[in-house]
Amino acid sequence: MMAAPHRAAPLTSRGGRRAALAGRRAWLPIAIPAATLFIAFWLLPMAKLAGLGAATPQGMESxxxxxxxxxxxxxxxxxxxxxxxxxxxxxxxxxxxxxxxxxxxxxxxxxxxxxxxxxxxxxxxxxxxxxxxxxxxxxxxxxxxxxxxxxxxxxxxxxxxxxxxxxxxxxxxxxxxxxxxxxxxxxxxxxxxxxxxxxxxxxxxxxxxxxxxxxxxxxxxxxxxxxxxxxxxxxxxxxxxxxxxxxxxxxxxxxxxxxxxxxxxxxxxxxxxxxxxxxxxxxxxxxxxxxxx
Structure with a gap:
C-alpha cells in the first residue's frame, strides 16, 4: 500500500517538466520576433552609434x-x-x-x-x-x-x-x-x-x-x-x-x-x-x- 506513492512521484515529476517545457515552447513564437526587432532596430543601431563615437575625428589625436x-x-x-x-x-x-x-x-x-x-x-x-x-x-x-x-x-x-x-x-x-x-x-x-x-x-x-x-x-x-x-x-x-x-x-x-x-x-x-x-x-x-x- 505504501509503494504506490513512490512509483507515482517520478511520473508527477516528469509531467511537471513536460508542462514547463511546453510552456517555454509556447513563448517561442512571441520571443523570437520580439528579440529580432530588439536586435535589429535598437541593439545594432546603438552599437553602431557607440562605435562611431569611439572613432577619432579628422585632425584630432583622441x-x-x-x-x-x-x-x-x-x-x-x-x-x-x-x-x-x-x-x-x-x-x-x-x-x-x-x-x-x-x-x-x-x-x-x-x-x-x-x-x-x-x-x-x-x-x-x-x-x-x-x-x-x-x-x-x-x-x-x-x-x-x-x-x-x-x-x-x-x-x-x-x-x-x-x-x-x-x-x-x-x-x-x-x-x-x-x-x-x-x-x-x-x-x-x-x-x-x-x-x-x-x-x-x-x-x-x-x-x-x-x-x-x-x-x-x-x-x-x-x-x-x-x-x-x-x-x-x-x-x-x-x-x-x-x-x-x-x-x-x-x-x-x-x-x-x-x-x-x-x-x-x-x-x-x-x-x-x-x-x-x-x-x-x-x-x-x-x-x-x-x-x-
Whole structure:
C-alpha cells in the first residue's frame, strides 16, 4: 500500500517538466520576433552609434568621447539642456496638478468637453508647428510684442531664446501631463478623503496627507516623461533656435554643418545616457513609493 506513492512521484515529476517545457515552447513564437526587432532596430543601431563615437575625428589625436568630455562648450550645451528640461518639467507639474485635480473632481461642469478638447489639441501639432505658434505669440511680430509696444513703448521678444523655448516646451508637455495626472486623481479612493473630512481635516491637509502620497508615483512618471521629451525635443528648438545652445541643436550642427559624425555620435550617446539616468532614477523612486504605500 505504501509503494504506490513512490512509483507515482517520478511520473508527477516528469509531467511537471513536460508542462514547463511546453510552456517555454509556447513563448517561442512571441520571443523570437520580439528579440529580432530588439536586435535589429535598437541593439545594432546603438552599437553602431557607440562605435562611431569611439572613432577619432579628422585632425584630432583622441576619440570623439574624449573631445566631448574635455571641451567646455559641449558641457555648457548639456548643462543648458538639462536645466531647461528640468525647469520645464517642474513648471509643467506645478501647472498640470491643480488643473488635473479640478477636472477630475468636477466631471460635469458646463463646457468641460470643450475645455478638454482645447487642452489636448496641442497633441496634434508637431514641434515645428509649436515653434511657429510661439513665434506668433512672443516673436518680433507677435501678440506680446505688439501689446508691449502699445502699452510701454518698449519691445518684448521672447521667442528666439531660452524663454521662448521654455514656453514651447510647456505648450506640448502640459496636455500629456494633464492626461496622466487626471487618471491618477480619479483613481484615488474617495472614502479616504471623506473620512479625513469627517475627522475635521482641512482641504490643504487632506491634499498633503492623502492625495499627494497617492499621486507620488504618477507625478514621478509624468515628470520623467516630461524631462525625457524635453531633452530630446528638436522640431521646436530648430524653429526657434537663433540664440539657443542646447544639445539637440549642437548634435545637428556637428552632423550637418561640420560633417563631424564621430562628435555627433558621441554627443548623442551622452544625451541618451543623461536621459536614461533620470528615467532610471524616476522608475526606482516610483517603485519604492509604490511598495511603501
Amino acid at each position: 576619440s570623439a568621447y574624449w573631445l566631448v568630455v574635455t571641451q567646455p562648450r559641449y558641457w555648457q550645451s548639456l548643462a543648458n539642456t538639462v536645466a531647461l528640461s528640468l525647469g520645464a518639467t517642474l513648471a509643467t507639474l506645478a501647472i498640470a496638478l491643480p488643473v488635473s485635480r479640478f477636472l477630475a473632481r468636477h466631471p460635469h461642469f458646463p463646457g468641460r468637453r470643450a475645455l478638454m478638447a482645447l487642452l489636448l489639441f496641442p497633441l496634434a501639432f508637431p514641434g515645428v508647428v509649436v515653434g511657429f505658434l510661439v513665434i506668433l505669440t512672443t516673436g518680433r511680430q507677435g501678440v506680446l510684442n505688439t501689446l508691449s509696444r502699445a502699452l510701454t513703448g518698449e519691445p518684448t521678444v521672447l521667442a528666439y531664446g531660452m524663454a521662448g523655448l521654455f514656453i514651447g516646451y510647456l505648450y506640448f508637455l502640459l496636455p500629456r501631463t494633464i492626461g496622466v495626472l487626471m487618471a491618477a486623481v480619479e483613481g484615488i479612493d474617495k472614502q479616504w478623503l471623506e473620512a479625513a473630512q469627517t475627522l475635521g481635516a482641512r482641504p490643504w491637509r487632506r491634499f498633503v496627507d492623502i492625495e499627494l502620497p497617492a499621486l507620488s508615483s504618477a507625478l514621478t512618471a509624468a515628470g520623467a516623461m516630461c524631462f525625457a521629451t524635453a531633452m530630446g525635443a528638436f522640431g521646436t528648438v530648430f524653429t526657434l533656435g537663433t540664440r539657443i545652445d542646447v544639445l539637440p541643436i549642437t548634435i545637428y550642427d556637428e552632423f550637418t554643418h561640420y560633417a563631424n559624425i564621430p562628435v555627433a555620435a558621441a554627443l548623442s550617446v551622452v544625451l541618451g545616457l543623461a536621459t536614461w539616468a533620470v528615467l532610471y532614477a524616476a522608475n526606482a523612486f516610483a517603485g519604492r513609493a509604490a511598495h511603501g504605500r
